[in-house]
Amino acid sequence: MHIYGFARGATLAAAVLVAAPALAYDISGAGATFPLPVYARWAQSYSKETGDRVNYQSIGSGGGIRQVKARTVTFGASDQPLTAAELEAAGLIQWPQVAGGVVAIVNLDGLKAGDLVLDGPTLARIYLGEIARWDDAAIAALNPKSKLPAQPIVVVHRSDGSGTTFCFTDYLSHASAKWKETVGENVAVDWPLGMGAKGNEGVANNVATAKGAIGYVEFAYAKQSGSTVVHMVNHDGRVVAPSKESFRAAADNADWAHAPGFFRLLTDQPGAQSWPIAAATFILLPKTPKDAEAARVALKFFDWAFVKGGAAAEELDYEPMPSSVIALIRKSWSENLKDAEGKPLVR
Structure with missing residues (x-):
């Protein structure tokens, strides 16, 4: 099911909106930095097509969760999904919007991307x-x-x-019982050693300037910065390179249908081609939003991204969600989202 005319064709829906610019709407979102490049690209294209504007602030997953819980933004975005119990307590639903990957990068003389292979246990022992x-x-x-x-x-x-x-520490927790017991996984942890840097840019800069350094960044940023990327041994014991194909394999092999509230992590997924440090990024929306029309516009935007945003996502080294997962997401929208009068938000 598509919303707002998408079932009759996205071009028709866009034409109706462009023909009535007075109905243009502004919506706000905040949260994860991981998907910022693709969300920004989508928002720009969507605004040109419809007149509606999506203002997204990349303040980090924790900030996005706090703001959507406080109802100060239309939607939140997080790379760390909330559990079904957390969603229920906050009156939210969530869904995966796009997938990508985290990679280890190194500064080693004479070695280029792919010349170095690591596995999870060895990477954990390094950290x-x-x-x-x-x-x-x-x-x-x-x-x-x-x-x-x-x-x-x-x-x-x-x-x-x-x-x-x-994402990185969750993978290390899968790979190493000692890591899971002593450090664990979270958006911030007590690191046993090493130098800290702010953001992907800070990590990449520190790795680039320190001989013998290793760090971790989002794959899109590793490509843009020309970093030397490490290949990994995956869950099935195969050496794989980070790519849209290996991210797709991880997303395809995840069992989303049996994930309450779409709580599913893509790290250490089975499959010969699966990238082991893959991640989905999630959207959070109130089940009964204060501004029902703003929520409808947000859903219209994210549905547009499912229909028309795949090429832009792949160009920026993200992986669109599989069609089977998109069908589950639309079903969740129709079943869980209501306006203040209890009527379905999706019509």
Whole structure:
């Protein structure tokens, strides 16, 4: 099911809106930095097509959750999904809007992207401080054909709370029982060692300037900054590169149909092609919004993104959600969203 005329064709819906600019609407959203490039691109294209404006502030997942709970924005965005119980307590629904990946990046002389392979347990041991040099036997065993430098490893991590950190630490918790027990997963953790940097830009800059450094960033930013990306051994024991295909494999292999409130993480998914540090980013919306019309416009925007935003997402190295998941999301909208009079918000 599509909303606001999409069932009859997106072009017709757009034509109606453009023909009546007086009905143009402004909506506000806030939250995760991970999807900012694609949300900004979508908002720009959508505004040109419809006249409606989507004002999105990338203040971090925690800030987005707080603002939508306080009903100070039309929608929130978070890379860390809320549990079904948390959603119920806050009167919210959530859904995955787009997927992407987090990658490890390094600064090692003579090695280019893909020349270095790591697996989850080894990456966790590096961030725990148990592996301190690049010529360690555990790294050498994964890279028999690469010449590894005999130099210390400089660990770089985020200093600010972020969904990128949540995804990365959740993966390390899957890979290492010790990591899960001593550090765990969250948007901010007590790092055992290393230097902190703010944002993806800060991590990438610190890695670029420190010989022997390793850090983690969103894949889209790694490509834009020209960072040396590490390939990973995935859940099925296969060496994979980060790409829209490996992100798609992770999203396709996730069991969204049996995920209450769409609470599903994409880290360490099975599948020969699955990228192991994949992530979905989520939208949060009140079940009974204060401004029903603003909520309808938000849904119209996100449905437009499902229908027309796939190419832009892939161009920016994100992966659109599978069609089967989009069908589940639209069903959730129709079943859970009501206006103040109890009438379905989607019509």
